[in-house]
Amino acid sequence: ILPLALLLIVFTTKTYLDQNVSPQKIGFRSRTHQQEEYVDRNGIKVVVGHYIGPSVKKLPNASRDMINANDFAPVRGAGKDGRPVVIQPKDLLKMQQLFQINRFNLLASDRIPLNRSLPDVRRKKCRYLYEDYDTYPSSSVIIVFHNEAWSTLFRTVWSVINRSPRELLKEIILVDDASEREFLKTPLDEYVKSLPVTTKVIRNSKRVGLVKARLQGAARSFGEVLVFLDAHCECTRGWLESLLARIKQDRKTVVCPVIDIINDDSFAYVKSFELHWGALNWNLQFRWYTLGGRELKKRKMDTTEPFFTPTMAGGLFAVDREYFQEIGSYDEEMRIWGGENLELSFRIWQCGGKIEIVPCSHVGHLFRKSSPYTFPGGITKTLYSNLARVALVWMDEWAEFYFKFNENARNVRADQNVSSRLELRKRLKCKNFEWYLDNVWTQHFFPKKDRFFGRIKNLEEDLCLIKPLGKLNSNQPTGIAKLNECLKHDMIIEMFVMTKEGFVVTDDSICLDAPEKETDGVKTVRIMACNWANRQKWKYNEKTKEFIHVSNNLCLDVAPSKKYEDGLVITKCMNTDTQKWILEAVPWT
Ligand code: LR7
Ligand code: MN
Structure with missing residues (x-):
């Protein structure tokens, strides 16, 4: 079996550790795999590295029937206000079996109503900043999924429906990336007809990966702004208005919400640190770092102001639909999973746009410790090829640095034809990577001629x-x-x-x-x-x-x-x- 080496960023806030919101301490998710874990200076626990999922032998298997069934059975009050779900000891075996299917606690998820309440985690001031929202651009929310659980997928959908002003939400577009589960086929088509917001379903009979799936969604959209979400998110109040407000001010700003944490064991909604911004490391893994020193002081003036981020996590962002096309949408040669977030981030900054995090917009994302699905072709043909493309197109001499220290990418370097993306870079008159390091990510730790x-x-x-x-x-x-x-x-x-x-x-x-x-x-x-x-x-x-x-x-x-x-x-x-x-x-x- 191929180890699912996945770049994985799990961060848990101090509040999470203090409140100890995970009620069931279960021993089956050993963390001794090849990953690093530390608490950074802000008390934030960081786990990063190549995670090789829990040893499958030790876990009870989920049967084919379990995998194909939709056992969504909401219990009144479960997970209310983002609180954790407690599983009784008698259900532990079933819980462990179900956990395997999506690598999160499906039993817990299936007990939480699709429209559960969540705390309003924003700063108070945020509540009054966006009252003129009827002047904002409209949006299409695009959610791509592959073998997602029913409860997480439709809790995402319902959180969008319930917490977005209807005037601003033109449609929801679900793109199925060749899911195999029965309940995601006809039952899903039937169900979406009952939703109070226009919901399109786009199907793929072959696995196309998240980049192509998102592009299919974008091609069929009518909203002025595209909003991308993973298929296991929960939006909180005000999440959409604050994103659209910023794009209205500047259509070349791509905006991200603050990404809160939905705990994979308990489904507790945990507010995360607002001062995180995204960058990367030497392995081209996305990493969160903390706003420090000078920037922090600047921000102290108004903690509701959007702030720059050198990269985005990738799954949750809003972009002007036409601007997205102007800057070259995505690299269509990117397969299955990974790298597209860095490619888009470098491209936006180097080609004249901006990426910002909007502190008044909070969306929860279900963070998992390993990936539940297959990577057709293996991770060298997918993830590492994608990362090789990022380096070859956008990183100039720093691509050499990446290939020198990263054997996996080095091995697939020669297979990449990036000429059309290099043409795009030329056509858009994009700045070079040195400019990005000097001006966008000033606290970078890459080598440079002057150091x-x-x-x-x-x-x-x-x-x-x-x-x-x-x-x-x-x-x-x-x-x-x-x-x-x-x-x-x-x-x-x-x-x-x-x-x-x-x-x-x-x-x-x-x-x-x-x-x-x-x-x-x-x-x-x-x-x-x-x-x-x-x-x-x-x-x-x-x-x-x-x-x-x-x-x-x-x-x-x-x-x-x-x-x-x-x-x-x-x-x-x-x-x-x-x-x-x-x-x-x-x-x-
Ligand atoms: O082949 C695939 N086809 C798909 O449709 C593989 C995935 N997908 C779907 C999947 O069902 C999900 O809805 O694509 C979405 C993202 O996949 P995840 O949830 O497995 O990704 P992730 O949350 O582990 O990883 C992050 O990095 C990815 C790199 O390609 C994507 O950019 C994800 O969108 C991104 N997620 C986030 O940014 C959420 C916050 C994470 C952080 C930090
Ligand atoms: Mn995700």
Whole structure:
């Protein structure tokens, strides 16, 4: 069986952890797969990496009948106001069987009414900002799905119907990407006839992937704005008006709601952090980072104002219908799943548009830990080919960087014909990737001509600084900076960038950090989320080979114990060998 290696971003807010809203702690979803998990400086738990789904052997199988049946059986009050659903111990076996089908708690979902209530999670001010909504452009909501559960699909649909001003909602378009389940065929056609909003159904007999499916929906739409949603979302009050208002002001702005979390175990609706924005990492995985420093201050003025984001998550956004066509909609060669969100993001920014997150718009998305469906052709022919296309079309010399460190993409590079997309780039007179890095994602941590990229080696023992892999202590936002035997091949885990400002950054916006003031007599050096503050500024002295922590004027050193576990410290500069470092540049193009 092919492991479903999926890029997976699950984030859980602090409130979620505090409230402990998941009532049933079930042991069957082990998290020991190849993924990293840490709590960032805002107390947000981040899980990222290649997740290989739960060991199938251990889970009871769902029968074919279970897979094909629609067991939606709402229980009054279940999941009310976004609260979690509690499953009784007697139902646990069935729950586990059903969980497998969609990789979320289908039993819980099937108990929640399609029109459940949700909290109004917006800031108070949002309620009064969009009262002139009858002047806004109209919209078509496009939902593509492949083998979605009935309850999640139609809770998405009903949340749209119930929480969108009817004047602004022209139609809903459901695009079926060759689902196999019986209940999604005739029963669905019959059901949509009863909906109070015009609902079109587009069918595919062969799997086309989400990009083509969305394009089919767009081609059949009449609204002035296209609004895309995944098939397992729940929209809260005001979600649509605030998106449309922004597009009305500027038709070249593509807008995203704040994406809240629908818990995959309990179906609790969990408000997420409003200050997240999207970017990516060295593997071209979408990642959330947090608005920091200067930007935050700017925003403090008005927390309801839309703010820029370098990339979008991909599933939930609104765009002017004509503008979407003008900038080249999607790359139709992208198959099944993945990469299209980065491609669209780079294209919008580089070709004269903008992407923003609208804090007054909140939509919940059901986050899963693994993907339930097949990737025809395997993930190299789908995901990695898509990512190779993103790099080849939009990333200029940084494409070389991506291919150098990502073998999977490198292997499919030659198969890609991207000439029509390169023509589009030329025709639209798009700016280059360097411009994007310098102007849109200023806090990026990619290599560049003006900064160091490579290994940081200790002279005494010929050991390399590494980014701690795997689990960092999940209660603490940090891991101790450690040395490791230098690897023969160029591996991301020992690659660092040192910026002109003196930040020592590695993948996922992780920085070399030391306290500005002494804590308990020791100054342990840590690797933690970049906050671009003085405590993360360093200076390298070419002559003495010392690595100096700027605010303390102390030198980077091996812990006095010299024990591996004790990691690195900063201490008085004495020019000993353990305080000498070599910056070994690694070519990246
Ligand atoms: O072959 C397929 N055909 C489909 O129609 C595969 C998927 N789909 C449908 C599927 O039923 C779903 O409605 O496409 C939609 C997205 O698929 P998901 O839910 O498996 O994707 P995801 O939520 O895991 O992944 C995110 O990244 C994807 C990359 O291609 C898409 O851009 C998703 O829309 C996107 N989801 C979000 O942005 C929601 C917020 C996630 C975050 C952060
Ligand atoms: Mn999704």
